[in-house]
Amino acid sequence: MTRIPHETSGEPNPLRTLTLDRLRCRTSMKWRAYPDDVLPLWVAEMDVPLAEPVVHALTEALALGDTGYPAGTGYAEALAGFAEKRWGWDGLAVERTAIVPDVMLGVVEMLKLITGPGDPVVVNSPVYPPFYQFVEHMDRRVIEAPLGADLRIDLDTLDETFRRATTAGRRAAFLLCSPHNPTGTVHTAGELAAVAALADRHGVRVVADEIHAPITAGGVDFVPYLSVPGGESGLSLMSASKAWNLAGLKAALAVAGPAAAADLARLPEEVSHGPSHLGIIAHSAALRDGTAWLDALLAGLDDNRRLCADLLAEHLPAITYRPGEATYLAWLDCRALGLGDDPADVFLRRGRVALNSGIPFGTGGAGHVRLNLATSPELITEGVRRMAAALD
Helix, strand or coil, X not given: CCCCCCCCCCCCCHHHCCCHHHHCCCCCHHHHCCCCCCEECCXXXXXXXXXXXXXXXXXXXXXXXXXXXXXXXXXXXXXXXXXXXXXXXXXXXXHHEEEECCHHHHHXXXXXXXXXXXCEEXXXXXXXXXXXXXXXXXXXXXXXXXXXXXXCCXXXXXXXXXXXXXXXXXXXXXXXXCCCCCCCCCCCHHHHHHHHHHHHHHCXXXXXXXXXXXXXXXXXCCCCHHHCCCHHHCEEEECCCCCCCCCCCCCEEEEECHHHHHHHXXXXXXXXXXXXXXXXXXXXXXXXXXXXXXXXXXXHHHXXXXXHHHHHHHHCCCCEECCCCECCEEEEECHHHCCCCCHHHHHHHHHCEECEECXXXXXXXXXXXXXXXXXXXXXXXXXXHHHHHCCC
16 A cells, blocks of 8 residues: 655644634533543544535534435545545445444444454453443453554454454454554554464454544654455445544444445444434544644644653653553553553643543453643643642
8 A cells, every 4th residue: 555644734733723722612522521630641532623525514513404314425535535535545445334323333333243242342451431331231242462562453352352252153253453552553564464373263253443543743644444455255344523623523334345235234224313413514524624724733742742742751750651652641550650541531630631541441441541632732741740739
């Protein structure tokens, strides 16, 4: 695959646009879950204005009263064009896509197609907490295959976990987080091909959550799971939600590899009723016309990763931080601070800064916190200052 690298867009860094006073006017979860004396650096919302092409598309739709039910393949076509330009992948076939309400509900629907009640679903812990919540709520069993010490997929562990999951011929699925949340790991083409080979050997079906795919660090290539040898039987969930801060405008796409087309064709028709028409308009505009804004964001996130590393080295050197290759999330190992399994609680109570506790991320999460880097350098600086003050 030949991809187009991040470009210098000429657009201003969207992470430097909004003041703290302006952000506190927001009514979304990030800014309303805690009292005003708490600095929120937790849930995956970005402190950015919307990309202008998204604002224009939504404003035009509202002016037309275009607020009915979704129709057509515009979203899939926009994603296919983005995938070809950004990742050099021309294998996203519009006819093998389906709109779903959001990525996690899409994951649930894909798992319903390929597993049954009580069947195991393998995850690489520590991993996005809803993987546990949604899977268990739909009466499947989560089996962990922990990441290695290098925060990458441990293929030997995955092999053994697949073997256990399929004992006695049981159906099993692997819910792959790619790029990985919370570590920011970007799986290589070789790693993904090895995963596909293991899945084929054990008869495990792969469902890939690729919601963070557009958010990679400079010089890092994202590889779609369906593009690697052996990925043809996989199912993927993609969305513009994370990269353009559109979580409140619900829409996502399920994408099937060539050998999984028949599975996707069994998706109940009513699932397509869940996405928001305005969401689809917004996501399509972002993927089609919002790449300059995205490139400015990615450059700003590269700066913020470096800033976070420098601040931690200066003020909290006992914290281990490996800047992620993707996402706008920082996974911080705080075990050397001696704050117990839930340092996020200490930082909140003593420092008045809200971070995600590592405990809900499963095995490997205790003693860790997740910090949201998608904010201004000033707020990251203040957040680390408050973390350090919590230890005084």
